[in-house]
Amino acid sequence: MRKARLVALTLQFCLSIPLLAADPRAASQQSKKDPGSPAGAPGAAGGGVGTGGAPYPLYPTDRFRDSFSGIIQQMRFNMWGGDRIGSAAAPAGVEGTALGPEGGGDVRANQDASTARQNEHSIDLNPRNRDNVLGSANDYRNGDSGAGFYASLDGGQTFVDGLVPEPTYHVQGDPAVCFDADGIAYYSFISFNRSDSRNGLFVGRSNDGGRSWPQVVALENDTNGADTEDKSYIACDTTNSTYRNNVYVTWTKFPASGTQKILFRRSTDGGKTWGTAKRVDDGGLSIGQGSMPAVGPNGEVYVAWEATTVNGSQVRFDKSTDGGQTFGPDKVVSSVNEPPPLNGVPRDPTFPAMDVDISSGSHRGTIYIVWQDYRNGDSDILLSRSTNGGSNWYAPLRVNDDPTHNGRDQFFPWVTVDPIGHVTVTWLDRRDDPGNLLFEEWGATSNDGGVSFGANYQIADVQSNPSLDSFIGDYTGVSSSDSRVHPMWVDLRRSQEDAYTDSVRVFGLPDVLDVRVAGASPATISWTSQDPSQGAATSYDVVTGGLLDLRADRDYSRASCLANDLPDTPATDTRANPAAGDGFYYLVRSENGSSVGSYGDASFSPDPRDSLDISPPCP
Structure with a gap:
């Protein structure tokens, strides 16, 4: 076993030492969600920490919500010194609530002072700068729908916003955004007049992270109004394939004669020019709508859409392996049971959303498609996946975990795969309203390639009432990076439609009970010895680092070796207490340990300890 891997043992306790009373407000500002642990509380039965000390409260603001890979499975860091640490069990008197994914608080992305709508959202993250978040929406601030943009350079905490200029027609819709591999942003939308039938399809380009849009190009411009362009979406190739930085747009054309x-x-030149239009669907007796492109790890171009046939609705799929020059025959992903008009949501299309795993993990290349479906008597979120490039599809999996047939609707799903391979689905959810009207944004994450999903988690802080408006759009959006998910949804908490987002850390690990500790130097770090099962040849390293460094880097690159080749537990840290607002974390690693440890089972693929390999080895 590489020593750079996490310890293959069961950790009894992992300590982080905050400086006590680092801020005078802390003593009186304990969060109701985080009751203090008793002085000297052990980390788990049979083990513990030799520091004792009074509990340090969590200040209820300025929290750092993050996941810390390894034995520190799930932690919340507080700027005043409080923290949470993964533990095998929680002692009496310590909060034992399993931690799920955590958000940093809902943020309103639109900055206008109007009471106008913002709905139908798309969102993407700049691969060159993951703090550059770009969202889009139908934005009615000028009276009718425009192509609203919302750009952030601080991870979605603050936004600048506006409308993409399009002088040809009066109304814009069906917004979608993506970044290419070089950080250039693209925005696709339809544009039309309400006074006549003229319309077109346009794409804007931004070189400053989506804060300005000096270039807008027409892909289709139906000046005579004979044809109608509808339901466009966009994808950018960020892979290292031959087609890197290609930009793709799909849409539905309603011709003057014939079927859609x-x-x-x-x-292929950064959005300056666009190739001729190619038909993707096979036609025949099916009618396609709601298409979406996505890109595979080798530059494959995938397209999914909803098809209406004589036998009912289906999710269909097609692909190109030559950068979009040619497409093959359509594939049926699944049948669809379309929901009736939902309560307060008269328009609830079952258009599919799709993303692809382009990570280097064992699920690389897996395609995921989600949609809403009424087969269980109310609207549920279903997911199907393909592990062979779309040739075959697994039976749909129900993602929402509320009781079946409970009369509560879930709708407007979207899906994203982060660079590690975690799959997250988000949607609007009514499980908390007995009247099946009010909704919140919810999500679920899979760490096994879509085979299963963890417990659903609520994202939006408050409920929304869709009956306050007549149209809330046709979809929501979500994007992700490094286990952090950025959804964007329509929100009516202010009795008007706004574009809301959040930054949610999804942990990628089973939930564990947690304990909060405080102590002073010297600190003792204890764990369960593996000698009984592995023999006396088992040895241990302890690596440590600062929580503020971990927050800044989001990895273990600034950790250092505390103890090398220990024959057994425990280890002692005699360093001085950390500075105010900081703390220490510890990673315990072994050689010749068992295959199952506190981080995960090494028989899983990919090995869940791989993310720890960035931590520095001991000599």
């Missing part, structure tokens, strides 16, 4: 069709265009 799913069309595709691509740009």
Whole structure:
């Protein structure tokens, strides 16, 4: 076993030492959600920490919500010195609530002072700067729908916003955004007049993270109004394939005669010019709508849409392996039971959303498609996946975990895969309203390639009432990076439609009970010895680092070796207390340990300890 891996043992306790009374407010500002642990509380039965000390309260603001890979499975760090640490069990008197994914608080992205709508959201993260978040929406601040943009350079804490300029027609809709591999932002939308039938399809380009849009190009411009362009979406190739930085747009064309069709265009020069339109769907007796492109790890172009056939609705799929030059025959992903008009939501399309795992993990290349479905008597979120490039599809999996047939609707799903391979689905959810009207944004995350999902978690802080408006859009959006998820949804907490977002850390690990400790130097770090099962040859390293460094780096690159080749537990840290507002974390690693440890089972693929390999080895 590489020593750079996490200890293959069961950790009894992992300590983080905050400086006591680092801020005078802390003593009186304990969060109701985080009761203090008793002085000297052990980390778990049969083990513990030799520091004792009074409990340090969690100040209820300025929390750092993050996941810490390794034995520190789930932690919340507080700027005043409080923290949470993973533990095998919680002692009496210590809060024992399992931690789920945690958000940093809902943020309103639109900054206008109007009471106008913002709905139908898309969101993406800049691969060159993950703090650059870009969202889009139908934005009615000027009276009718415009192409609203919301750009952040601080991870979604603050936004600048506005409308993408499009002088040709009066109304814009169906917004969608993406970043290419070089950080160039693209925005696709339809544009039309309400006074006549003229319309078109346009794409904007931004070189400053989505804060300005000096270039807007027409892909389709129906000046005679004979054809109608609808339901466009966009994808950028961020892989290292031959087609890197290609930009793809799909949409539905309603021609002057004949049936509607799913069309595709691509740009190979950064959105300056666009190739000729190609038909994706096979046509025939099916009618396609609500298409979405996505890109595979080798530059494959995938397209999913809803098809209406004589036998009912289906989710269909097609692909190109030559950068969008040609497409093959359609594949049926699943049948769809379309929901009736939902309470307060008269328009609830079952358009699919899709993303692809382009990570280097064992699920690389897996395609995920989600949609809402009424087969269980109310609207549920279903997911199907393909592990062979879309040739075959697994039976749909129900993602929402509320009781089946309970009469509570889930709708407007979206899906994202982060660079590690975690799959997160978000949607609007009514499980908390007995009247099946009010909704919140919810989510669920899979760490096994979509085979299963963890417990659903609430994202939006408050409920929304869709009956306050007549139209809340047709979809929501979500994007992700490094186990952090950024959803964007329509929110009516202010009795008007706004674009809300959050930054949610998804942990990628089973929930564990947690304990909060405080102590002073010297600190004793104890764990369960593996000698009985592995023999006396088992040895241990202890690596430690600062919580503020971990917050800044989001990795273990600034950790250092505290103890090397220990024959057994415990280890002692004699360093002085950390500075006010900081703390220490510890990673315990072994050689010749068992295959199952506090971080995860090494028989899983990918090995869940791989993310710890960035931590520095001991000599």
